[in-house]
Amino acid sequence: MLLTLNASQRMAAVHVDGPLLILAGAGSGKTKTITTRLAYLISLGIDPASILTLTFTNKAATEMRNRAYNLIDEIKYPPLLCTFHKFGLLFLKFHINKLGRKNNFVIIDNDDRKKILKMIDKEVTTSILSSEISKFKNLMMTSAEVKQISEDKLYAKIAQVYDQYEAYLLKNNLVDFDDLLLLTYKILDEHKDIAIETSKRYQYIMVDEYQDTNELQYKLLKKLCTVHNNLCVVGDDDQSIYGWRGANIKNILNFSETFEGAMTIKLEENYRSTSEILEHANNLIDHNRDRLGKELRSVRGKGEAVKLYESNDENDETRKIAEDVKKLLMNGVHAGEIAILYRVNALSRALEEGFNRARINYKLVGGMKFYERMEIKDLIAYFRVITNKNDNFSLKRIINKPKRGIGPTTIDKLEVEAINLKKSIFNFIEEHETKELANFVGKKNAMTLKVFMASIKDLQEILENSKMRFIDFFDEVFDFKEFYQNQPDSADRIANIDEFYGYLRDFFIQNIDMNLEDFLNEISLKSDQDAIEEDAISMMSIHASKGLEYQYVFVIGMEEGFFPLVAEGNDLEEERRLGYVAFTRAKDRLTLSSVHSRFYKGRRTQLVRSRFLSEAGLIEGSFSIEKTSAFKKDDIVKHKIFGMGRILGVQKAGKDIKLHINFGGTKRDILASFVEKI
DNA sequence: TGGGTCACGGTTTTT
DNA sequence: CCGTGACCCA
Numbered sequence: 001m002l003l004t005l006n007a008s009q010r011m012a013a014v015h016v017d018g019p020l021l022i023l024a025g026a027g028s029g030k031t032k033t034i035t036t037r038l039a040y041l042i043s044l045g046i047d048p049a050s051i052l053t054l055t056f057t058n059k060a061a062t063e064m065r066n067r068a069y070n071l072i073d074e075i076k077y078p079p080l081l082c083t084f085h086k087f088g089l090l091f092l093k094f095h096i097n098k099l100g101r102k103n104n105f106v107i108i109d110n111d112d113r114k115k116i117l118k119m120i121d122k123e124v125t126t127s128i129l130s131s132e133i134s135k136f137k138n139l140m141m142t143s144a145e146v147k148q149i150s151e152d153k154l155y156a157k158i159a160q161v162y163d164q165y166e167a168y169l170l171k172n173n174l175v176d177f178d179d180l181l182l183l184t185y186k187i188l189d190e191h192k193d194i195a196i197e198t199s200k201r202y203q204y205i206m207v208d209e210y211q212d213t214n215e216l217q218y219k220l221l222k223k224l225c226t227v228h229n230n231l232c233v234v235g236d237d238d239q240s241i242y243g244w245r246g247a248n249i250k251n252i253l254n255f256s257e258t259f260e261g262a263m264t265i266k267l268e269e270n271y272r273s274t275s276e277i278l279e280h281a282n283n284l285i286d287h288n289r290d291r292l293g294k295e296l297r298s299v300r301g302k303g304e305a306v307k308l309y310e311s312n313d314e315n316d317e318t319r320k321i322a323e324d325v326k327k328l329l330m331n332g333v334h335a336g337e338i339a340i341l342y343r344v345n346a347l348s349r350a351l352e353e354g355f356n357r358a359r360i361n362y363k364l365v366g367g368m369k370f371y372e373r374m375e376i377k378d379l380i381a382y383f384r385v386i387t388n389k390n391d392n393f394s395l396k397r398i399i400n401k402p403k404r405g406i407g408p409t410t411i412d413k414l415e416v417e418a419i420n421l422k423k424s425i426f427n428f429i430e431e432h433e434t435k436e437l438a439n440f441v442g443k444k445n446a447m448t449l450k451v452f453m454a455s456i457k458d459l460q461e462i463l464e465n466s467k468m469r470f471i472d473f474f475d476e477v478f479d480f481k482e483f484y485q486n487q488p489d490s491a492d493r494i495a496n497i498d499e500f501y502g503y504l505r506d507f508f509i510q511n512i513d514m515n516l517e518d519f520l521n522e523i524s525l526k527s528d529q530d531a532i533e534e535d536a537i538s539m540m541s542i543h544a545s546k547g548l549e550y551q552y553v554f555v556i557g558m559e560e561g562f563f564p565l566v567a568e569g570n571d572l573e574e575e576r577r578l579g580y581v582a583f584t585r586a587k588d589r590l591t592l593s594s595v596h597s598r599f600y601k602g603r604r605t606q607l608v609r610s611r612f613l614s615e616a617g618l619i620e621g622s623f624s625i626e627k628t629s630a631f632k633k634d635d636i637v638k639h640k641i642f643g644m645g646r647i648l649g650v651q652k653a654g655k656d657i658k659l660h661i662n663f664g665g666t667k668r669d670i671l672a673s674f675v676e677k678i
Numbered sequence: 679t680g681g682g683t684c685a686c687g688g689t690t691t692t693t
Numbered sequence: 694c695c696g697t698g699a700c701c702c703a
Contacts, residue, residue, distance in 0.1 A: 057692060085693045109693080122699095177693045212692095245691065344689060349694095366691080407679065525693060543690045565689060578690080601688065602694040683701085688694100 027272025088180030274303025318354030
């Protein structure tokens with residue numbers, strides 16, 4: 001199995017003990033190397049159960065598992081290969097009692113978290129609260145610590161909401177995604193014996209996409225390495241594009257210092273792209289300061305030159321690309337080998353319209369995930385209530401869905417009374433006669449609630465007798481599909497519901513001894529339906545394209561203000577890494593497209609070509625303020641009110657560009673976005 | 679309770 | 694331009 005590896009890949013694969021950093025450039029056979037290493041360790045007689053491989057996404061975990069299992073003979077206890085979060089979940093199912101909590105906790109997603117935050121506080125924007133709290137959790141800061149570090153009023157407020165939020169989670173035995181890692185770390189930190197035991201259990205640890213790890217994940221890995229130093233990480237500092245979400249590029253940059261005696265192996269041979277493409281990608285990334293330094297070499301030969309498109313506007317741009325795509329398809333190119341990438345999702349709109357007009361089949365990657373859809377979350381909430389009487393959170397979501405006339409006032413009353421009696425809402429309704437309930441919520445509501453309760457209990461009984469009958473009964477009892485029939489997008493939603501029912505049915509068939517609760521656990525960390533392979537070209541953000549490859553790649557929006565979207569400091573370096581990721585997705589042909597103007601946020605903006613084109617050595621020139629603005633001295637411009645004028649000077653004004661303009665004798669300072677070039 | 683209107687703000691996204 | 698959230702009225 002080592003025979004198919006090149007020298008550096010093989011060196012990495014046969015490294016057994018001690019810390020190892022594999023710096024794997026784009027397309028350098030990263031997955032092949034670590035799956036081979038996994039198989040190699042097993043071939044040495046190392047217990048597979050003592051090898052742990054961690055990834056960020058389910059997709060990566062699945063792919064790696066498939067490839068690794070191809071290399072190893074059937075074994076009884078396969079090595080654990082999962083996402084960080086799944087690992088946390090497995091750990092907490094065993095150990096959360098150390099924090100005085102029960103292991104029937106419910107995992108909430110971002111949406112749920114926002115709902116809770118909204119309930120706690122309505123003044124501060126929930127998305128800010130959500131991301132700040134997540135940031136603090138990943139920095140392992142408690143609300144008290146947040147309060148301390150800043151005098152800022154907003155932060156005092158955030159700290160207070162954070163505090164209440166944590167209390168709410170605890171009270172309802174909820175766990176958010178961050179908790180899966182944070183609580184795991186906490187337990188390992190507070191209980192040395194468990195840390196040692198866990199570290200002993202996983203003697204060999206591998207981490208994929210190490211450049212994307214955050215502070216908490218780093219600390220967690222340190223704990224897992226308590227009794228050994230066998231940590232092998234794979235990553236590419238040049239592909240770190242998640243800094244904005246807490247990824248700490250220093251983790252990979254400083255790996256050799258933090259893990260003493262670490263060996264570094266660079267994989268610089270690229271099997272994916274032609275040297276034409278790689279050369280320009282290398283040129284571009286060379287402009288970054290914070291990097292370990294590596295240079296990809298193509299083994300494929302020169303290939304086609306990188307193509308540049310310059311268009312007047314987005315419609316023009318779309319037309320050119322659509323034409324190219326049509327030609328490729330006519331020449332027999334597989335649609336799955338073509339992708340169009342952009343920095344900002346909003347740019348897909350013009351593309352979609354154009355491709356619809358040109359009747360080219362496409363798929364939009366990213367966007368609303370299956371399990372985030374309202375109807376699916378409703379179903380999950382129902383199932384959670386059916387399996388767990390204590391899940392107030394889910395109960396509140398579905399108690400009036402389909403509408404039963406139970407409004408927020410009634411729900412509030414119920415909750416207050418239930419809390420008073422230290423009971424869940426479900427138990428409260430269950431244990432009181434209709435008459436008693438009526439004292440709190442009125443006769444009509446009391447009856448409705450009793451009927452609802454009885455239906456849930458019926459379903460619990462049916463579930464115990466026949467899992468297969470349960471699904472049909474469920475929909476019948478609650479008229480669930482019927483409810484969505486009268487809502488907007490009904491066809492889509494019903495199709496989703498059917499798919500979900502089908503998925504559950506399939507789960508029951510495949511796993512005869514598992515129940516509904518197991519199913520809920522299984523899907524709690526899944527975000528996307530395993531991509532249905534469609535024969536269509538792909539459109540997606542550059543972020544979404546990481547890890548993928550296509551023969552033909554188009555990158556649109558190569559303009560200042562779109563790509564790079566931000567043009568300063570560390571952020572610019574991350575933009576450049578994004579550029580590097582985008583370019584290196586292409587195997588055979590890379591086409592970069594820019595426009596003179598784009599319609600965005602309700603107005604048309606004049607644009608200049610991206611500096612990345614010159615940095616990559618594709619066009620002449622360097623960067624100056626005049627170049628970022630599309631306007632220069634002596635240009636004639638038109639203003640809606642002031643009419644025609646001549647530019648006397650160009651100046652930077654924060655994010656915008658200020659122009660000094662002479663309108664027939666009257667000189668004015670106008671922001672560039674308010675005038676048009678003639 | 680729900681529908682209708684208005685103001686506002688608008689990278690990137692996985693678990 | 695277009696989606697979301699707040700607010701008001703029937």
